[in-house]
Amino acid sequence: QKTRNVFVLEKEKIRPKYWVPDCSYSPKARVSWLAGIIDSDGCVNNKNKIGNTIAIASTNLSFLKEVRYMLSTIGCSANITTMHEERDCMMPDGRGGEKEYHCKQVYRMFLTGKTINQLIKFGMETKRVPIAFYKNVQSNSKYVKVVSVTKAGVANKVYCFNEPKRHMGVFANTLIWNCSEFMLYPYESCLIGSINLAKFDPKDSNFFNEIKETARILTICLDNVIDHSWYPDKRIEEAAKKFRRIGVGVTGLADCLFNAELRYGSASGVAFTEEIMKAIQMSTLETSSKLAEQYGTFPEFDRMEWDTRLKLNTPIRNITTTVIAPAGSTSILAGADGSGCEPLFSLAYDRMMRRDKEDWYTVVPSIVQDTFYRFGIELTPENIMDIKDNGGSVQGLDWVPEEIQEFMVTAQDLTPEDHLNMLIGVQKYVGASVSKTVNMPSSATVEDVEKVYLAAYEGGIKGITIFRDGCKSNQVLRTAKKEEPEIIHTKDLPVVMPSIRVKIPTPSGSMYMMTSFHNGKPVEVFCNLGKSGMDDYAYTEAIGRVLSLCLKRGIPAEHIIKTLKGIRGKDVSVFKDSYVYSVPDAIAIALGEALTGFSGGSVEQKREESLSKNLCPDCLTPLVLDNGCFSCYNCGYSSCS
Numbered sequence: 001q002k003t004r005n006v007f008v009l010e011k012e013k014i015r016p017k018y019w020v021p022d023c024s025y026s027p028k029a030r031v032s033w034l035a036g037i038i039d040s041d042g043c044v045n046n047k048n049k050i051g052n053t054i055a056i057a058s059t060n061l062s063f064l065k066e067v068r069y070m071l072s073t074i075g076c077s078a079n080i081t082t083m084h085e086e087r088d089c090m091m092p093d094g095r096g097g098e099k100e101y102h103c104k105q106v107y108r109m110f111l112t113g114k115t116i117n118q119l120i121k122f123g124m125e126t127k128r129v130p131i132a133f134y135k136n137v138q139s140n141s142k143y144v145k146v147v148s149v150t151k152a153g154v155a156n157k158v159y160c161f162n163e164p165k166r167h168m169g170v171f172a173n174t175l176i177w178n179c180s181e182f183m184l185y186p187y188e189s190c191l192i193g194s195i196n197l198a199k200f201d202p203k204d205s206n207f208f209n210e211i212k213e214t215a216r217i218l219t220i221c222l223d224n225v226i227d228h229s230w231y232p233d234k235r236i237e238e239a240a241k242k243f244r245r246i247g248v249g250v251t252g253l254a255d256c257l258f259n260a261e262l263r264y265g266s267a268s269g270v271a272f273t274e275e276i277m278k279a280i281q282m283s284t285l286e287t288s289s290k291l292a293e294q295y296g297t298f299p300e301f302d303r304m305e306w307d308t309r310l311k312l313n314t315p316i317r318n319i320t321t322t323v324i325a326p327a328g329s330t331s332i333l334a335g336a337d338g339s340g341c342e343p344l345f346s347l348a349y350d351r352m353m354r355r356d357k358e359d360w361y362t363v364v365p366s367i368v369q370d371t372f373y374r375f376g377i378e379l380t381p382e383n384i385m386d387i388k389d390n391g392g393s394v395q396g397l398d399w400v401p402e403e404i405q406e407f408m409v410t411a412q413d414l415t416p417e418d419h420l421n422m423l424i425g426v427q428k429y430v431g432a433s434v435s436k437t438v439n440m441p442s443s444a445t446v447e448d449v450e451k452v453y454l455a456a457y458e459g460g461i462k463g464i465t466i467f468r469d470g471c472k473s474n475q476v477l478r479t480a481k482k483e484e485p486e487i488i489h490t491k492d493l494p495v496v497m498p499s500i501r502v503k504i505p506t507p508s509g510s511m512y513m514m515t516s517f518h519n520g521k522p523v524e525v526f527c528n529l530g531k532s533g534m535d536d537y538a539y540t541e542a543i544g545r546v547l548s549l550c551l552k553r554g555i556p557a558e559h560i561i562k563t564l565k566g567i568r569g570k571d572v573s574v575f576k577d578s579y580v581y582s583v584p585d586a587i588a589i590a591l592g593e594a595l596t597g598f599s600g601g602s603v604e605q606k607r608e609e610s611l612s613k614n615l616c617p618d619c620l621t622p623l624v625l626d627n628g629c630f631s632c633y634n635c636g637y638s639s640c641s
Helices: 027-041 061-072 113-121 207-228 234-243 253-260 267-295 328-334 366-374 381-389 402-407 416-427 446-458 534-552 557-564 583-599 603-611
Strands: 042-045 053-058 079-084 087-092 098-103 106-111 169-171 174-176 192-196 247-251 349-354 358-363 437-440 465-468 499-506 509-518 521-529 573-575 578-580 624-626 629-631
Touching: 027 042, 027 053, 027 061, 053 061, 053 113, 061 079, 061 106, 106 113, 192 207, 192 328, 207 234, 207 247, 207 267, 247 267, 247 328, 253 267, 253 366, 267 416, 416 437, 416 446, 437 446, 446 465, 499 573, 499 578, 499 583, 509 534, 509 583, 521 534, 521 583, 534 557, 534 583, 557 583, 573 583, 578 583
Parallel strands: 192 247, 437 465
Antiparallel strands: 042 053, 053 106, 079 106, 087 098, 169 174, 349 358, 499 509, 509 521, 573 578, 624 629
16 A cells, blocks of 8 residues: 555635735745646646647636736736636536536636746646646737827826835736836836945045046946847847936945035035036036947937937937936945945944854944044044944034034934935936935924925926835834843743743644743743654754743844744644644744734734844844835845845
8 A cells, every 4th residue: 555645734724715826925836826726727728729728717707817917927928718608508417417507607717838938937837737848939029019109198196006025016917116216118227337436535626527537437338238238138138229228326425525524415515416416417428429429329319308408419329327326235345335325324333243153343434434533533432332322423422523523414413405405416417316315303294294295396306215214113223232132041030930832733743832931021932742753752842942042042032933934844734824834833833923922912013123123133233224125234134125
């Protein structure tokens, strides 16, 4: 007799019958789910003599439309037709005869060879319905053409949306994920280069000439990239060469203003920045014009309606030449402390380095150190601690001269008007748009935000990001000293402690887990795997002991859950409509249930509480607001990914 795995589902209702996975599931998971649907309700359809297709039948039209929508999120298409109308017909009665039955209307969804090839690339494997990679798949593009283009006027209503997890959405089978600074035509790609202003001396008489020359070289470089790049899709290559869009921008503006001893957002600071951007804009346009004389304009030049502010008298080779990107990663690689055209977020903060243990060290941006050195002031450890305790700012510190406080400001020291004035000044000489955040205090009202939006519109701004302090749980930076975790010794625990018991099925049998709490925090875990072998019982108890040791050493329970969650074994079980893949996975789920039961909140709420300390949830490094997303430059965490 052959042995086989038997899966026993302890819950009758795992998922609703017509449930379809959304974008919170990975493409691999969605494709695996679709393979099950094909095996249960699908078949190979090859009656059209053109090529095999997969047909999925259902009486629920809404369900098939949801499946088609799900397919569109991974770049696949499908057609839905009526298989037969609602009717009465003779069908087998299960007893060898026939009987008249009332049949509902049935619909079919067809997956063509092109779609099947795409699904196979995602790793789809079926058990009952045979599928194979189709060769010589014909494209439908040659059967589609634009008949006419009609000007529809101005839309009465324009809707904005936000998907909080990945900041993207699907509209009319098109995945939308726009950046704020580069507006592109279909199939266009970003091509951006930033000039590091931190490397230029603003007090040098040749300052602007050096910037113009750098902008000229960068314009030529980016234009050459268009012709020498490898493109993943022919349509992307055609669009890139059709418009030849490039973006020369800047990073390290805050560093440059520190060296010039000009306050960010002040009248003199904005005027100085405008002169920089004007020099870059004029240099890039002149260079693009010379390239057009030598190699020709971009193909769509004659169809463009140009902004009258540009005062173009000659043809140019690129549809746009300037843009200001966030340049977060670029600024790190280039050695600039300020990213893009943003001010510094903090003048001193803590960062963690993971080695054999978690080591914390203090970071003071090099431009801050250089500025104090230039003024003959030594940054002692006591002075640095003063800055951190002052929220990362030098404003109001007695030992910092007024002349330094005048220009050494951070994003939190500035008013919304300061941010907005700088944004308007930069936008004047940028052909595309500007990535810039306007910071507002927590006391800002709806009317205050409205005023900023209207002022931005009247100032000719193409895009704006507003961040009101306190509107999210994870703030910009942590500048205060990190508190050392409290180490709890077993002998110091009380004899009686509140505990929560969780019973959870595992592939190796039912597990009972007892979590004890002290001062509102979990400190001990006891795991018991009933009806299992001695080895399974032993390693389950061992995991419980190790977890208890971790909790007593101050390791957050959320980190333990994240580490154990999703570890897979050979079998699965089900708990609260979710799969349990192994004993470690069950322990993570049970610990989360214990936290929820004890605090009345969810594990996600606990995670939000930890983020409220301005730290990265993965490595506890201060978070930085970068183009509307909270990012960690230490480990790569982003609130938008």
